[in-house]
Amino acid sequence: MKRRLLISTALAWAALSACAESPARPQFPHSPPITYERIGSLMQVSVVDRTTGRELPIYRHRGEYWVAGRPGTRYAIRARNAMGERVMAVMSVDGVNVVTGEIAGVLQNGYVFSGGERTDITGWRKSDSQIAAFEFTSIANSYASRTGRPDDVGVIGVAMFRERVPVPPPPPIVLPRRDDSSSSSREMERRSEAPSAVAEAAPAAPAAKARSADSALGAESAASAKGGLARQSPPAPSLGTAHGRRETSHVGHTTFERAQSTPDEVVRIRYDSRENLIAAGVIPVPPPPPRWPRPEGPSAFPGSEMGYVPDPPARY
Structure with missing residues (x-):
């Protein structure tokens, strides 16, 4: 009987503790949305904590x-x-190309992904077989700051390009043979000369257009390097990316011709410490737990000590 009583008491205490935690957690209707999915349509991009793998x-x-x-x-x-x-x-980290180490530009070298391929880019490319690991660190210790380029610390960028599909040449024009007068022959010659003249003149316009697009992108890259582009000026982040320890990572070389000189899609992810994101309102802070007001009149549970019913004091 004693054993059963102790078990029942333990269960009662456990139930009482559960009742103390029963109020529902408050909701945060104004919290920013959180997603665990990757960003992007052509290529889905996310950031992975290599310590936890998540x-x-x-x-x-x-x-x-x-x-x-x-x-x-x-x-x-x-x-x-x-x-x-x-x-x-x-790909760029802190405004630096992760493959070449240059101030990042969209027309620089990058990684080529086959259809459906998934890969983790783990660091700055040092060679065909080694990288220096990406590691969160202070701004002063970031690779960009240590190489004299601290202006864009705190951002990860991925510019994606589709591949140009070769267009087969049009079939040759075959003119019927005619043995009429010499005037008819001269007319056929004029007709046959016209398509070739158009064919020689046609590439001039796309070439000029490509040159103008390249010059415009070059001017934009130069303006970006000098900070001349119109953009917002958010507060400087407290974290950067270090030039971490060397690790083995093998890559190969291939050829890739862009379908166009401007990216088909650009993904930008900014980062900072959790404390700074909370202070900036990016990560919501849960409100303190509610304090229940004491009801008027006698209290049903005025004390909090747990035990057994004691004997009343002796009568005088």
């Missing part, structure tokens, strides 16, 4: 995507080609 939650705030990092944590840019064709991805 993709970091992405917060959307005022039209921008954010992830929270921790100093000293190695991370990777995870990308999956959502297309059935090859796609080229030019």
Whole structure:
């Protein structure tokens, strides 16, 4: 009987503890949306914490995507080609091309993904067989700052290009043979000369257009490098990406011709410490638990001590 009583008492205490935690958690209707899905349509992009192997939650705030990092944590840019064709991805971290180390531009070298391929880009490319790991760190210790380029620290970018599909040449024009007068022969010669003249003049317009597009992109890249582009000036982030330890990572070489000189899609993800994102309102802060007012009149549970019913004091 004693054993059963102790078990019943333990169960009662457990039930009482459960009742104390029963109030529902408050909802946050004004919290920014959180997504665990990857961003992008041509290529789905996310940021992975390599310590845990999990993709970091992405917060959307005022039209921008954010992830929270921790100093000293190695991370990777995870990308999956959502297309059935090859796609080229030019990647940048803190405004620096992750393959070449140059100030990032969309017409630079990048990684080519086969249809449906998924890969984790884990660091700065040092050679065909090595990288220096991406690692969250302070701004001063970031690779961009240590190489004199601190203006764009705190952002990850991926510019995606589709591949140009070769267009087969048109079939040759075969003119019927005619043995009429010499005037008819001269007329046929004039007709046969006309298509060739048009064919020689046609490439001039696209070439001029390509040159003008290249010059415009070059001017835009130069203006971006000098900070001349019109853009918002958010507060400087507290985290950057370090030039971490060397790791083995093998790549090969291939040829890729862009379908156009401008990206088909660009993904931009900003990052900072969790504390700074909370302070900036990117990550919502849960309100303190509600304090229940004491009811008027006698209280049903004025004390909080648990035990057994004691004897009343002796009468006088």
